[in-house]
Amino acid sequence: MSALINHTARVHAVLSASAADRWMHCPPSARLAEQYPQTSSSYAAEGTRAHEIAEQCLRAFKDGQPEPIYEGDDLRIRGELQAYIDGIIETYNAELAIHPDTTLILESKVDFSQYVPDGFGTADVIIMAGSRMYVIDLKFGQGVEVNAQGNPQLRLYGLGAYHLYEDLYDITHIMLEIRQPRKDHYSCDFMTVEDLIQWGNEVVKPTADIAYEGKGEFACGDWCRFCPIKNCKHRAAVNQKLIEDHPDPAALNKKELGVILQQLGQVKSWMDTLTSYATDQILSGEQIPGWKLVEGRSIRKYVDEDKVVNKLRAEDYADAIIFEKKLLGITAMEKALGKKVFNELIGDLVVKPAGAPTLAPESDKRKEYNWQQRLIDEMEIEEE
Numbered sequence: 001m002s003a004l005i006n007h008t009a010r011v012h013a014v015l016s017a018s019a020a021d022r023w024m025h026c027p028p029s030a031r032l033a034e035q036y037p038q039t040s041s042s043y044a045a046e047g048t049r050a051h052e053i054a055e056q057c058l059r060a061f062k063d064g065q066p067e068p069i070y071e072g073d074d075l076r077i078r079g080e081l082q083a084y085i086d087g088i089i090e091t092y093n094a095e096l097a098i099h100p101d102t103t104l105i106l107e108s109k110v111d112f113s114q115y116v117p118d119g120f121g122t123a124d125v126i127i128m129a130g131s132r133m134y135v136i137d138l139k140f141g142q143g144v145e146v147n148a149q150g151n152p153q154l155r156l157y158g159l160g161a162y163h164l165y166e167d168l169y170d171i172t173h174i175m176l177e178i179r180q181p182r183k184d185h186y187s188c189d190f191m192t193v194e195d196l197i198q199w200g201n202e203v204v205k206p207t208a209d210i211a212y213e214g215k216g217e218f219a220c221g222d223w224c225r226f227c228p229i230k231n232c233k234h235r236a237a238v239n240q241k242l243i244e245d246h247p248d249p250a251a252l253n254k255k256e257l258g259v260i261l262q263q264l265g266q267v268k269s270w271m272d273t274l275t276s277y278a279t280d281q282i283l284s285g286e287q288i289p290g291w292k293l294v295e296g297r298s299i300r301k302y303v304d305e306d307k308v309v310n311k312l313r314a315e316d317y318a319d320a321i322i323f324e325k326k327l328l329g330i331t332a333m334e335k336a337l338g339k340k341v342f343n344e345l346i347g348d349l350v351v352k353p354a355g356a357p358t359l360a361p362e363s364d365k366r367k368e369y370n371w372q373q374r375l376i377d378e379m380e381i382e383e384e
């Protein structure tokens with residue numbers, strides 16, 4: 001079996017592909033970010049483990065070997081990767097049926113330094129099929145949906161993968177895919193090699209050179225959420241101006257309201273960043289004039305649940321009094337029964353009611369809330 005990648009030890013370049021959306025929009029953030037510590041979270045550690053397990057399972061498939069046996073949390077992660085692993089095998093087999101020389105390549109180190117100084121990364125899965133190359137990125141997060149269309153990280157991996165294999169394969173088209181199994185989300189972008197290289201030369205390279213030198217203009221946007229410069233003065237200035245500029249609330253017309261609503265997300269995200277940054281600063285011994293940490297709201301809890309049960313049973317309290325019997329929630333039940341049995345036995349007893357109306361920008365992909373239909377539905381239910 002080939003050596004597995006040490007996913008935890010993946011090194012980050014100054015202009016990393018994962019941060020490309022940020023440094024391409026805000027070039028000076030790249031060098032400034034070097035002065036800030038790289039933080040990691042339990043979510044990142046779980047994502048790293050998921051990549052390791054996915055690689056092990058796909059490598060076992062490729063080598064015709066049994067998968068490793070997983071236990072505990074790894075078993076849960078393996079279960080949550082099922083759709084991803086099945087999907088990769090399905091794509092590979094479908095291409096193999098058409099192109100007998102289809103090749104599955106796992107965890108390939110790709111070099112895109114001809115566009116981005118010191119640029120390299122790791123492509124989770126590459127499938128070579130005829131003149132088509134798939135570059136597939138696993139996202140294990142279950143928060144934000146990540147889309148492949150125009151995704152610079154994926155495109156950079158695509159460029160690196162293309163140059164790695166261009167001498168061996170006659171590649172004309174590249175399928176860039178993001179597969180996010182825990183969100184049941186799949187997204188792809190299909191490009192010709194010419195278009196991808198043109199993007200690399202005309203869009204990425206000039207910006208990357210500026211960013212590498214620490215030059216360029218600061219720019220705020222969605223990408224600030226993942227920027228390590230939590231106390232960025234530019235972001236503060238932009239958001240303070242947004243707050244100062246808005247007109248007297250009493251006189252807001254609908255157009256002004258629409259504009260302010262668009263800005264709210266940005267201001268709120270900045271405020272959340274500042275709050276968590278200030279909390280971390282005080283926790284690490286720094287002082288912020290006028291601010292301190294206090295204990296937040298907490299709820300009572302048993303010190304030892306077994307002792308509580310033993311003590312109450314000793315006093316002849318019946319289990320029916322001290323325990324509550326509850327049906328498992330849908331997710332837990334699906335996990336307990338397995339998806340197939342769950343669907344067979346009780347799938348028709350599960351409904352997904354319409355969600356509460358939620359304000360969203362016009363660009364949001366979800367279909368518009370139909371309040372007239374909702375009223376009619378509610379009236380019909382009442383009549384029944």
Ligand code: SF4
Pocket residue numbers: 022026028029032218219220221223224227228229232233234235
């Ligand atoms: S917070 Fe935003 S504006 Fe400030 S450096 Fe980071 S990406 Fe640029």
